[in-house]
Every structure is written in structure tokens, then in C-alpha cells.
Amino acid sequence: MENIQNDNLIDVEKIMNQIREDVCRKKELGIYTGADIRVSNLSMRIPVGTNELSNQILFLQRHYDFRMDYNIASHRPLLGRLIVAGKRIFLPILAKALNPFFDNQVRFNQQLVNTMALIAERLHQQEGELMSLRLQQEGSAAPVSTRQCVSQGDRTGQMPGIVEAFNKTEADNWYFFFEHFFREKSDKLKEHQRIYLPYFRGADTVLDIGCGKGEFLELLKEEGINAIGIDTNSKMVEYSMMRSLMAIETDAMSYLCSIEDNSLCGIFMSQVIEHMTPEYLMSLLKLCYFKLRPGCCIVLETVNPLCLSTFARTFYRDLTHIKPVHPETIQTLLNYLGFKYETTLFLSPIPDEERLQGVLPDKGFKGAALTEQLNSNFHKLNSLLFSYQDFAIIARKSEGN
């Protein structure tokens, strides 16, 4: 396929970069209101396989209030001023007269939409449970050999001895089942991951290593960014593919070895590096460096070991976690490999009500110094025990390489 290039060429990508910068500037200046931005998501065809119901409900939530919100303007060059003046007089009167009649209907609509949202949430839970039951059923069929092994041991009067390990399918099913119960629901996770989108805006191809159920792939797809997910879990890959997302069942090292250097415009790993041995992690990041294009981002999100309660809450709940990674270690490792460290984001704060509560001193209370000391200690304990559950390190490959 021949591309068109010559010296007098207008480069579309240059214009598009300029347009994107203008849009960002306008957004920062607050020129686009929420409504302006929302319209971009409306009326799109929702492909089969994505969460169609929640999108429909989102649409209803935006539109249940149909009370008159008039826009006074006219397209006519000459008559325009007259029409605008007429509208200025007439529309407020009409709105004042009609809106009280609409109020009840709007309240009813609101209630209805909320009820539908509730039903959708319940449905989502039921679907999840159904899926888990299916997986359990598939899993219960597979380990017959294990049960046989145990029963044979019983018959011979010997100890059962070696029980067969989970095979790959069982392990994949189990982890899918586990994630369904213990990881954030897809919609919430997508909202949480939206924070990473600015680092990949304008990117051509982004690789999501350990893509799971494909929430971030879906976000990237919605943004028009070409995204490929890889995961070693066959069930996760199958689930992503059912949602029309590009996912491949493979190991990160093998995949990265198979692609050209400088071919990726972004690498994303959410809750992945804590599943790796230090040797594997170091080799993987080294490989990531070669495969990333200069100037492009790598985002690594993981459990925050600076918040000690995460070990009790999340880290040790997952049997496949190997080692937590300290933010300073990962930052140093990235710098050592040649990445340019950009920032660390601390995410998912533990809710206030679960943190140690400070003491409010009474007026004239003599032990003010003691209260202050107590509160200072609470603060220290909160920072150590109940701060942020996750952190994300963002770094770029230096432009010069």
C-alpha cells in the first residue's frame, strides 16, 4: 500500500496533534462543560457483547429530566434578531407555565430509572454467580483423576500421597472465579482505570499485560486507541474476546519477544507485577524498554506495601501473589533500565470511617498536649496502616533512544 508523501505535504497527524492540543487547552480552561463532553458518548451503537444494559441506563439517567431547558438562538441572518427577541419573551413564560406540570413526571422518571439501575445491578450479580456455578461445574468434571488418586490410596491403606496439581484449565477457572468475587466489578474498575487514559492519549498501539477481563482494553477502544491485551489465563482471554476485545492467551515474555523493538506506544500492567518473581520482573521490564517507542509511557499499578493493612485485606487473599513491590524499588529499577520516571500515583484510599479517628479536645480541657500527641500518633498509625491500597508508577522511555 503506497503512502502519499512529498515535500509540500500537509501532514494530517500534525494537524490532528494541533487539534488535540487545542481541545486539551479548552478543557483546562473549562470551555467545554460536562454536557459538551457527555454528548460524545451518546447515540453510539453499543456493540453486542459490551455492557449494553448499563449503557442504556446511563442514557436514561442523563435524559430523564425533560423539563424545558431552552436555548435562545436563530439560524436566520435577517429575521434572527426578531426571532431571538421573541423567544426571550415567550420561552421563559412557557417554561414557567409548563415545568410545574412536568415536575411530577420527572420525579416518577427518576424513581423508575433508579429502580432499573437497581435491577441491572442485581442482574449483574446473578449473571456472575451463574458464571461461577458454570465454572465450578466445569471444574468438578475435570479433577476426577484427583479423586480417583485419593480413593485408590484409601483402598490400599496407604496415605493418598501425591495429589495431582490443578491443571491449567482448573487453575484458570479458579482464578476467574476468584477475581469475580474479590476484584472490583468491571464498571467500577473501568472508572478507576480512567485515570490512566491521559498517558495513552494519541497512542497507536497499547499493550495491556495481564489484561484480565479487559476493562482497560475497553476504555482504550472507546477512545479509539488500538489495544492488545495478553493474559496467561484462558478464561480471561475468552471473556475479553466475547466482549470484542483483542486479547491473546500468551505469556508476556514470549509475546514481547515476538514483536519488533520500538513498536508499542504504551504498556499497561494493572495488578500484575506482584505476581512475578524478582528475576522475571526485571527481565520483563528490560524487554518492555526495548519494545516501547521513545517518549511513550509504561504504567505499573500494584498493591501498596506502604499501607500495612493491605496485606491483611488484599495481598494475602490472592494465592497467586508472590511478592509486593516497594514503590521506591520499582522507581529505581525503572530508572536503572533507562526509563524516565514521571510520577507515582497513590490510589484507592481506605475510607475515612475505617481509619483511626482523631480526638476532639473539649474547650478548656487541660490535657490539650496529650490530645495533640494522641492525634499525632493516630495520624502516624493511619499513614502506616490505613493509607492508600494501591500505587501506580508512570515512566517514559527517553526520547533520545
Added chain:
Amino acid sequence: MRIAFIVQRYGLDVTGGSELLCRCVSEHLSKYYDVEVLTTCARDYVTWRDEYKEGEEKINNVLVRRFKVAKERDTKAFARISRRIFRLFHTKRGELKWLELQGPYSPDLLNYLAENEERYDLFIFFTYRYWLSYHGVMSFPHKSFLIPTAEDEPSIYLKIFRPVFNKPKAIIYCTVEEKELINQVSANHAVPNDIIGMGVDLPEKYDPQEFRKKHNIHYDYVIYVGRIDPNKGCQEMFDYFIKFFTQRPSLQLKLILIGNNIIQIPVHENIVHLGYLPDEDKFGAIKASRFLIMPSPYESLSIVTLEAWFLSKAVLVNGRCKVLKGQCQRSNGGLYYRNYEEFEACMDHMLDNGGIIEQLGRQGNAYVEANYTWEIIEDKYRKLIEPFVAQSSLRARNS
């Protein structure tokens, strides 16, 4: 050398991208080979109801053999199974059932292929997602080429299609993006292939002034050409344009729509629907416009975009469609948007810079001239077909 083109529907009045591609390619290649088209009697892709007469007919010098569809599509059952297949874990059997309900289910055509296989040197199947293509490619992989006309749609991720992309002797893609998508889904890098697409033809006579006079159009406009369908991004296009016009009340610009509508078109003084127009009027309309808008999020080629470039017109396309965005990047013939803010900024940029849209149009034209004239397309097909047929006959002689 006799080649059979196998396609789900065929006829001068059949609209649809891959059907049009099949008709154009078969007519152009009939100059070099003995070309036959094997198809069904269906005209409507929703029901596959038999509407054409069974048997043979000649259309533009190409022999067309039509076969009956054994069962029309049960749309309710199809919708039901689609919901299941694309949302829940399922088996290969479930996917095959989905394929059968998708249709067009014509065992007569497949039987004909089996009984007359020796009469043909090559089968070229169009559109991967239909029952005919699946069973055709799987039954005769040794003499099949596939033209998938694939888009990034849910069905391409089904497991049953992975062998369909790996078994044929060659695959002919429409665009680079289509090739990348299929490579990623099916890892079929080893299958011989080429990216060819479709040539662009202009009618002998088209006149922008004549079009303006005939339809009483004396204002500036942006044009949309194609089926007016929410699946083509038209609803979003209307939302965007209405918002854009509302924010610029003094703007002297309209949106003209050409094509049949399957959704209601909003009543707005800046939106004008002219319905379906003959080619002369359509090309005149594109030529007289400021630029063409193509809002579809799913396209495997977009002939109308190529036609606009052939007429040296710039385009504004939906950047969420990888193919359209890629075509704009390769040709430097148009801009793309992914949300309202970018749409607005692109519109302003294009409307305020007449010189730029002219240059974009010229660049688009150079791209089409370099890649999409029929001479180039025919040549690419021949380079793929002739070595294959020569090798096959050599193998047949040796054995």
C-alpha cells in the same frame, strides 16, 4: 481458467459493500478469465428470502448461478442465540448453530460446489461471517481464496473462524487494518495474502453545477453519502451537527444527506435529505460539497471515501474506526474525530482553512490514483491468482 466467485447475494439492485465488491471484481476479472458467480436467490440480507429466480442468468457479461436458500433466517432465534454467544461462555457447537441461523443456509450451493469442483480452478469466497463462506472454505481449502471484508465486530472473535482464516490458499484484504485485525485474531501470518481493496470508477458524466441547479442548492454544504443508519454512526453525526449548528447560529452551512434512511432524520433547517440519487447526481453532489463526512464506526473499506478522494475532496471521518483513521493517515487526505470536541475542532479547522481542505483533497486524490485504479487492482488480483492456478495444474499433471 475458470474462477467461481461465491457470495451471499448478487444483483444490480443489491446494495451492500461486499456484494458490490464481488460484482465489480468479477466483472473486471471477466476480461481475463472465465468467471462465474455462485450465489443464492436472496435479495434481503435480513431474511434471506428467495426473491430472484433459481438458475442461470448473465449480468454484465458474467454468468450468475443462483441456488435456493433452504430456510429463511429465524430472526428471533438468531437474536436469542447472538445474545448468548456474545455474552456468555459457550461451546463450538453453539457457535456453529449461530452460524447456521446467520445463514444464508443453502446446501444446494455447497452440493453444487462438491459435484462440480473439477470444473473450476479456483473458488473465491466473499465475507467470512456467512454460512456459505465458512463451509465452503472448510470443505475446499485447497482451491479457495477468501476475501473476508472483516470489521472489528463481535463475530470476528468467535473461535470457529480461526481456521477459516488459516485454511485458504490466499487471503485478499481490503485494508492494512483489516489484515492486522485478522492476523491478531487468528495468527494467520503464514497464509499468502495481499491488500487490494476495490477500484474506483467515475461515471462518464457528472456536473456539480448541474447538480446544484437541479436540486436548487445555492449554499455551502458538507455531504454524507450512504445508508442513513445508526450502525453507520448517523445518529451520533446528527447529534454533533445539531450541537455544532446551535453553537454557531450565524454559520452559513448545511449538511446534505444522500441515501435511503432507516432512521428518522431530525427536522432541522440545516439538515437536508435528498434521498437515493443516481451516480451522476451523487458524484456531482460530492464534487460541489466542501468536504465529505463519514461517521461510521465500522468500515472495512468505505468506497465512498475513496470516491470523494478520487474527486479531490477532503474527508472528515470517525477516528474510532481504525480503517478510516488509517486511510486518512496513509493518504493525508482528511481529518478524524473521536468525540464531539475533536469533531468541533476539525469542523472549524476545515471550514476556516479553504486552502487546507483543497490540499487534503489533492493528497487524497494522489493516494487513490496510486492504489485504487482498476488497472492496479486487476493487476494485483492477477499476480495472486495466476501463480496459484499454474502451481495447481502442475501438481495435478505430476500426480
